[in-house]
Structures are given as C-alpha cells and as structure tokens.
Amino acid sequence: MLSSIWEQLLSWLKSLFFEQEMELAVLGLQNAGKTTLVNLFATGTFTEDRIPTVGFNLRKVRKGGVTLKVWDLGGQQRFRSMWERYCRGVNVIVFVLDAVDKERFSTAKLELLEILQRPSLANIPLLFLANKSDLPGALTDPQEIIQTFDLKSIKDREVAVYSVSAKNRTNIDTVLRWLIMHNKKPVKLNSNEQSNGI
Template sequence: MYTLLSGLYNYVTSKEEYYVLIIGLDNAGKTTLLERIKSVFMGVPGLAPEKIAPTVGLNIGRVDIKSARINFWDLGGQRDLHSIWERYYTECHAIVFVVDSTDKKRLEECKDTFEKMITNDRVEGVPILMLANKQDLSGALRVEEIKEVFNKIAVKLGARDSRVLPISALEGNGVKDAIDWLVVRLQRNKLSRPPVHR
C-alpha cells in the first residue's frame, strides 16, 4: 500500500522537466541572458554584468515556470566549442539562438553557424527561438534587418515552431515575453520531445 501511495504522491507532485540550449557566437550575451532569466522568473538578483565572464564549457540555470522546470544549458560560443553543441542536441527540447545585433561584421558567420545547427538531423522538430540581443544599444540592427539576412535559410526550418524576437538581456526588455513564448512551444511539442518527469 505504501508503494502505491508513494508512487501516486510522486506522480502528482512531479514536474515536467525540459532542457533548453542557449547557443550563439561568443559575446552575443548568452550568459547575461541566462542571468536575466533567473532574475525575472526566480526574483533573485542576477550577476552584475561586469562579473559575467565568457563561458568556456557550460553554465546551467534551473527555473520553475508554471508547472514545468526549465533547465537552461548556456554553452560557450567560441568557434572551437561549436562541435560540443551537437552532443546536447538529442537531449534538448528547444534551442535559443542569441544574435549580437550590434556585431554587423560577424552576422554572416552567425548565419552560417545557425544554418549548420538547424540542418543537423538531431534538432529536427525542435522549437527554435532566435533572440536579437543588445537592442538597448545604438546602432543595433532591427529585427527586420536580422530576419532579412536569415530569410535565405528560413526554409530549412521546415514546419517547426520558430520565432525571432528583440531583447536586451542587460536591461531585461523582451526577456519575459520570449521565455513565455518558449514555454508554450515546449508544452505543445510534448509528443515529439516528451519532457522528463522528476
């Protein structure tokens, strides 16, 4: 009887757990975004921007949103770390691709990196959220301008859920709306990528 009750209790109190990759070129603001997500959804102050160092390897952030636990994996964006990203593709439920809207010189490199990721068979059917970061800075490309560059490869996204949204990870503008959009897509995509129950 105890086992039955214990199992029922665990089932009722368990959370759906999802894994979300945060990737993009180095210096795009991925770790700043992760800190801002924790700040917005957990009500805790994030790290001060001057204390955020470039990610070498992996940063993890766990955030409870509604009835789900979202595990964000912030992966380093240096070119020699891109091959590591593929190891996480089969386990992830969604991908957040962060673009530095002020780095016009590397926009083509960013597009090539994005294309390589979306054409990998392991991410087929996974929702993709592209965030045009650093919108608070003067000279930042608008979302429309970024979409224009990426439109050439948009057909490769297929029928999966995808969106491009403007944010400022530093100031927090647009972060809550972006993550709210993502959570809805994670739950809609349960059949393709079932959540883990813990």
C-alpha cells in the same frame, strides 16, 4: 467552451502533483550575452557577465510552474563542435545574437544554419533572440532579422524571432512565456500577446 474549461482545470490539477520540466540549449557566438540572459531568467536581475563560458554551464530555472533545464553553451570556435551534443533531445534551441556586432553576422548565420542541418536536431523549435537591442545601431526589426539570417529557409521546425535586451528586460517576459508555451504541456498566452513567428 465547457471542454476548454475542463482541460484548464485538468492542467491545473496536474500541475499541483506533477513537476513539468523542459530542456533548452542556448547557443550563439561568444559575447552575444547568452550567460547574461540565462542569469536574468534565473534571478530576474541584470548582471553583466564578462567572463566567457568555457565549454558549457547548466542552470535550472523555475518559471510559471515549469522547471527550465538550461544548457548555456560556449560560443568560441573551439566549443561550437560540441553544440550538437547538447542540443539533441532538447525542447527548444535558443540562438542568441549580438545585434550590434554586424561584422560577425555572416559567421553567426553560417554557424546557425549549419547546426540546424544536423539530422539529430530536426523538428526542434528555434527561438532566435537578437540581444542588446538597447544599444545604438542594433538590428531590432524582426523582418530584417529574418531576412538577414535567411530564417524563412528553415522549413523543418517552428522558428520565432524576438529583439531583446537583457539590460532593459525588453521582451524578456514575452520570451519566457513563449518558452513555457513550448513545454510538453503548453500554457496558453493571453489573447493580446503575439509571437513573432515565421
């Protein structure tokens, strides 16, 4: 108990003098809401971004004493070959799914499992976000998402799954806390919060 308090005090003192930074790669098929989510993380407000990301965007977001360096990667087929380059060395790979566009689930699954097989990306945690949960017909049940995308087959890394809505901010604070927890120096979640890990 005393050592835990001491560790928290030490972490707090370090946070006063040292900037903590983590790097994320946000990927997924086009129109999944990646840029909208990144903008929501940065500004705290929802704005619908209808302009597709060409190549990539880089954003820096400060949350909970941590600066998130976020690579927002284009989802069009011609840009998917670049994903690996921007995922190397990041703290977390964030895969965003349009949870309503069921016709493209098989493509999303194929692209996700293919990128995760790259040896250079082994052991990097995966945060799978099924976005647009506010829309009718969206895939929102975490167990169904895990099954549909065969996420239990991923053995070489930690995997967490959340159903989110950028528009309604559903699970956005929980996702941000999960990200901060996966910084090099994790921040403890409150005991009443649960991760939808696999």
